[in-house]
Amino acid sequence: MRIGEVAAKAGVSVRAMRYYEQQNLLQADCRLGGQRHYADTAVGRVRMIQHLYAAGLSSSTIREVLPCVDTGEVPPELLDRLTAERTHIDQRITELLAVRARLDEVIAAARNPDPECHHMQY
Amino acid sequence: MRIGEVAAKAGVSVRAMRYYEQQNLLQADCRLGGQRHYADTAVGRVRMIQHLYAAGLSSSTIREVLPCVDTGEVPPELLDRLTAERTHIDQRITELLAVRARLDEVIAAARNPDPECHHMQY
DNA sequence: CTTGCACCTGACGCTAACGTCAGGTTTTAG
DNA sequence: CTAAAACCTGACGTTAGCGTCAGGTGCAAG
Structure with a gap:
């Protein structure tokens, strides 16, 4: 090819x-x-x-x-690097999940307007 | 401040x-x-x-x-945009989970060298 | 043979989220 | 009062992962 x-x-x-x-x-x-x-x-x-x-x-x-x-x-010296990278990815996943949850709140509120809604302070 | x-x-x-x-x-x-x-x-x-x-x-x-x-x-016109963004984030989460799992395989293999290991073809 | 498409090697352009430097003003500490 | 911080406004630099253009080559078809 x-x-x-x-x-x-x-x-x-x-x-x-x-x-x-x-x-x-x-x-x-x-x-x-x-x-x-x-x-x-x-x-x-x-x-x-x-x-x-x-x-x-x-x-x-x-x-x-x-x-x-x-x-x-895997050369053992790389193991640390890989583990660190895994941790980093984990953090990004956590952040993404949080933002997605945030977005879901907003979307839900938009679909179901709640007059007594108590908005979070970030 | x-x-x-x-x-x-x-x-x-x-x-x-x-x-x-x-x-x-x-x-x-x-x-x-x-x-x-x-x-x-x-x-x-x-x-x-x-x-x-x-x-x-x-x-x-x-x-x-x-x-x-x-x-x-939320102005309703934004709802689509937000939903799209949510979908996009979902995709990224999925990708990250996949890569993390991949990394975990490699790390596990490194810690526990398996002579009969059958490596995946990507 | 020549047309045309896929391929080649530079090399410059682009976008985003800032870093950094220049040159000047305002606030604060002694 | 004065010198050091902290702040201000441009404006250019940086990094990454390509896009894109220029100018030339290789391969299959008619």
Whole structure:
């Protein structure tokens, strides 16, 4: 597969894939006439990269994490980093849940206008 | 209170507060000799703004949402927007949960090296 | 052969949420 | 009164994850 096909299947832009390569998150299997060629597994890998980005991880963090996800081998020095990242994600989840609850209150109030509503002080 | 005190109590920079004002998220109660003065409630408001930013909302979205949180009154046209935003947040939560679970697998594997481990294909 | 599409490598543009510096004013402490 | 803080208004810098354009190449079809 060439880059366009992989990009389409994974739902990203060609530009994004070249960017991932620059960031050392992804390598083409080979180059034929200057053009990148990929195995089928690349599609899944690109999707995984997207998920990690969506989770708020930076390129450099993803660069560290990906090999572990691939091989299952985790150098112990990375364990702390991963645990820290997990904690960070946990915090973001908690914040998101709080904001969602907030939004739900507002939405509920909008649907069911309550004249005696006692609004919270933030 | 002047800007520095509010910023310190809310845990943000002075620059950030001036930025919030530019974005119409926050107004000073008055100006004395060109300097901004705030009521105590400003601290909570700034924290709320931070939470919304942390939830991934943009300045313009926050600008729409904040008055509703304040007053509890929601113009019906905003309801769709809020619901959409809620859906979006839901998606991000789901993604974060997935990534966290992924991280947990890797961490568990690292702590408990399993020679017969069958790694998932992403 | 040539048309046309997909691909290539730079390289500059963009947005958001501030950081930071310059140059000047106001408030506060001694 | 005076010097140090704290504040003010621009305005330019920064970072990340791409978008997009320019100018040139490779591959399949007619």
